[in-house]
Amino acid sequence: MAKELSSNLLNCACHQHANNTIQKCVEFLPQENIQFIYRSLCGKVKMLSSHPFGCHVIQKALELCKDLQIKYVLVTEIVESAKKLSIDPYGNYTVQLSSGRNYKVVRDVAGRDMADKGKSKVVDEDPRSNSRSSKGKPKEVWEDDAAAAALGHRRCDRSLFLGVLQEQDDLGSEVLAPDNQNVPSNAGTNTDPCLPARQSSSASSRSALESYVEQHTQPKVDVENLSAQSSSSTSSSSVKKFAEIVAIQESCMHALIDPDQELALRLWNQSLEDMKNYYAPDVEKALSGEHQPTTNAPGNGGISVFSQIQDSSGGLGNIHNSGRVVSIEVDSLLEQIKHPVDHHMRLIYIKGHIPAISVDPIGSRFILKKLDTATTGEIIMLYNEIMPHIHTLIINVFANSVIHKLLDYGPAVYTRKLVDNLMGHVLDLSLQLYGCRVIQKAFEVADTDQKIEMAKELGSNLLKCVCDQHANHAIQKCIEFVPPHHIQFVYRSLRGKVKMLSSHTFGCHVIQKALEFCKDPQMKHALVTEILESINELSVDPYGNYVVQYIVEHGDPRERQIIVMKFDGRVMQMSHQKHSSNVIEKCLIHGSYMDRKRIIVEILCAAGGTTADHLLGMMVHEYANFVIQRMLEVAREWQVDVIVNLVRRHEAMLAKYPHGRHVIAQVEKVVNARAGLPGSVVPAPPQFP
Numbered sequence: 001m002a003k004e005l006s007s008n009l010l011n012c013a014c015h016q017h018a019n020n021t022i023q024k025c026v027e028f029l030p031q032e033n034i035q036f037i038y039r040s041l042c043g044k045v046k047m048l049s050s051h052p053f054g055c056h057v058i059q060k061a062l063e064l065c066k067d068l069q070i071k072y073v074l075v076t077e078i079v080e081s082a083k084k085l086s087i088d089p090y091g092n093y094t095v096q097l098s099s100g101r102n103y104k105v106v107r108d109v110a111g112r113d114m115a116d117k118g119k120s121k122v123v124d125e126d127p128r129s130n131s132r133s134s135k136g137k138p139k140e141v142w143e144d145d146a147a148a149a150a151l152g153h154r155r156c157d158r159s160l161f162l163g164v165l166q167e168q169d170d171l172g173s174e175v176l177a178p179d180n181q182n183v184p185s186n187a188g189t190n191t192d193p194c195l196p197a198r199q200s201s202s203a204s205s206r207s208a209l210e211s212y213v214e215q216h217t218q219p220k221v222d223v224e225n226l227s228a229q230s231s232s233s234t235s236s237s238s239v240k241k242f243a244e245i246v247a248i249q250e251s252c253m254h255a256l257i258d259p260d261q262e263l264a265l266r267l268w269n270q271s272l273e274d275m276k277n278y279y280a281p282d283v284e285k286a287l288s289g290e291h292q293p294t295t296n297a298p299g300n301g302g303i304s305v306f307s308q309i310q311d312s313s314g315g316l317g318n319i320h321n322s323g324r325v326v327s328i329e330v331d332s333l334l335e336q337i338k339h340p341v342d343h344h345m346r347l348i349y350i351k352g353h354i355p356a357i358s359v360d361p362i363g364s365r366f367i368l369k370k371l372d373t374a375t376t377g378e379i380i381m382l383y384n385e386i387m388p389h390i391h392t393l394i395i396n397v398f399a400n401s402v403i404h405k406l407l408d409y410g411p412a413v414y415t416r417k418l419v420d421n422l423m424g425h426v427l428d429l430s431l432q433l434y435g436c437r438v439i440q441k442a443f444e445v446a447d448t449d450q451k452i453e454m455a456k457e458l459g460s461n462l463l464k465c466v467c468d469q470h471a472n473h474a475i476q477k478c479i480e481f482v483p484p485h486h487i488q489f490v491y492r493s494l495r496g497k498v499k500m501l502s503s504h505t506f507g508c509h510v511i512q513k514a515l516e517f518c519k520d521p522q523m524k525h526a527l528v529t530e531i532l533e534s535i536n537e538l539s540v541d542p543y544g545n546y547v548v549q550y551i552v553e554h555g556d557p558r559e560r561q562i563i564v565m566k567f568d569g570r571v572m573q574m575s576h577q578k579h580s581s582n583v584i585e586k587c588l589i590h591g592s593y594m595d596r597k598r599i600i601v602e603i604l605c606a607a608g609g610t611t612a613d614h615l616l617g618m619m620v621h622e623y624a625n626f627v628i629q630r631m632l633e634v635a636r637e638w639q640v641d642v643i644v645n646l647v648r649r650h651e652a653m654l655a656k657y658p659h660g661r662h663v664i665a666q667v668e669k670v671v672n673a674r675a676g677l678p679g680s681v682v683p684a685p686p687q688f689p
Helices: 001-005 008-014 018-026 035-041 045-049 054-064 066-081 082-086 091-101 103-110 128-134 143-151 155-169 201-214 236-257 261-270 272-279 284-285 302-305 328-338 354-358 361-371 376-393 399-409 412-422 426-430 435-445 446-461 462-466 471-481 488-495 498-502 507-519 520-532 533-539 544-554 557-566 570-573 578-590 594-602 614-617 623-632 638-647 660-676
Strands: 120-124 139-143
Touching: 001 008, 001 018, 001 035, 008 544, 018 054, 018 462, 035 054, 035 066, 035 354, 045 066, 045 082, 045 091, 045 557, 054 066, 054 426, 066 376, 066 507, 082 091, 082 614, 091 594, 103 361, 103 507, 103 520, 128 272, 143 520, 236 272, 261 272, 261 399, 328 361, 328 594, 354 361, 354 399, 354 578, 361 376, 361 399, 412 435, 412 446, 426 435, 426 446, 426 498, 435 446, 435 471, 446 462, 446 471, 446 498, 462 488, 462 594, 471 488, 471 507, 488 520, 498 507, 498 520, 498 544, 507 544, 520 533, 520 544, 533 544, 533 557, 533 578, 533 638, 544 557, 544 578, 544 594, 557 578, 557 594, 570 578, 570 594, 570 638, 578 594, 578 623, 594 614, 594 638, 614 638, 614 660, 623 660, 638 660
Parallel strands: none
Antiparallel strands: 120 139
């Protein structure tokens, strides 16, 4: 069982359930039979110690490992990263365990008791004093082992930045990365007490430095034999000086990779202090022992914290169809986003992991929020990372909203590149729930030639798109944003199918959009004619009635007149029907005087003028009562009086019905309007032909 787990040990150690199995394996199997597990952990201790679940596996291994050499290797990795792990939400527990239980292990194997603090002398050549005076002697800096541990063994970082200070004095305000700066070292210095006798401190420093520099894509620095020995009488000034150097180096490293190079250059030209306060505001204080840095501070969380954990494959992590992010580094970033220390996180901090972060619900919301304040460089970074995975991300429930909003933020050249990546897939994406949203946005922001190309792709299967619950929205955007003379094929495809599409759940919306944006009079007349020929059928249809209402409201007077004439003898019946009653109301509101008169007279005289029972029936009907209320608003005075007197005579009976009470309230508003009282409905003035 243990061997089967070891085939994918890293994923198991970082899995919320499988990590418990690994712990039980370490606890209950004979130690000599699971040496391969400990060997698999070597080299990954820092990464796993910072992981929510991996930290438990490391602690269990430190507790139960009986092989002193392997245990020493594990503890050494923790000691080398003590500073970073100490401020990590999970790594700090591993540091506590290492310093408490395993301190003696390091002493026994290294041959020296680390608890006894001795003095050592580090001879560093101060580049600034050397540049000003060629007679200056190397400056002696006394350091304490405890200070070195608190500083996280940042001696290689210090040497990396010495060259930056030298070039600052020589070149003034020019921003130059350190390149091939040799740091003087003491010949014959002892090996680092924290390392085995067979491994020199220079090799350890060089390895750590190369890893650090490669991670941040900076030029390599040649560091030779930089070592330090313990001292119990370190002066506070030397520690502060070292902390200042590290803080300046951190700010330089962050400035070099900041996409907003204009801001970085402006801060550099102002002063090193301004740049340090922006990119590394807490580093100097933390290294000086004043307080702990905030892990999400600008320029601090982006590299020092977020870039520590590496995927076992060295990649960005895999994005599965379920949206689960496998990458360990991405898990750490998401943990920082979910539980932020402050609100200074920027998009640059998740550089290299945009696709994986965007498929997470909280990660996508973080990106959407930060887009509002993102720099141009950060927006370009998003485009560059998303475009290679566009076809996967665009159909993801969370990532599609990131792409949708990103299209609003240009620059135009990158928007065009992204839309170009969609070509050839427009039809398939339009038929998909989340893909259609991005296609709709693309019709809004794309260049005209791209819009025409997308429209042609949709036109290859237009009828399917019009009747699809998702693609019909893409067709509507196509009709709205593509110049009409470029999509005549769309209107021609609709001809002969208007009645069928007007009665369709989704097709009715496309027909209304076509009537709204069609600029060709002949084409528009042909579409309207098909509707008028089936006006009575469409008026009672659950979806077709909306198309008829659109023509009544936005059509020509001649078209409204034809519609009302086709309703002759059917007004009473239509007023009692759910969908057609809405059409009658629209005719009363938007029709001419003669159109209204035609409808009102038919209603008042439906029983031959001998009885008003049909009007009382309409007043208490769930649909027809709205027609009566609309008549009170638009009818002439004598017609209103007929309804008002009828309501007064039968008010007691009408009050028993909920819809009858609505008619009574409407009558009161009309009467109050005549008396000039507030809160009343003013009847519409009559319109004469």
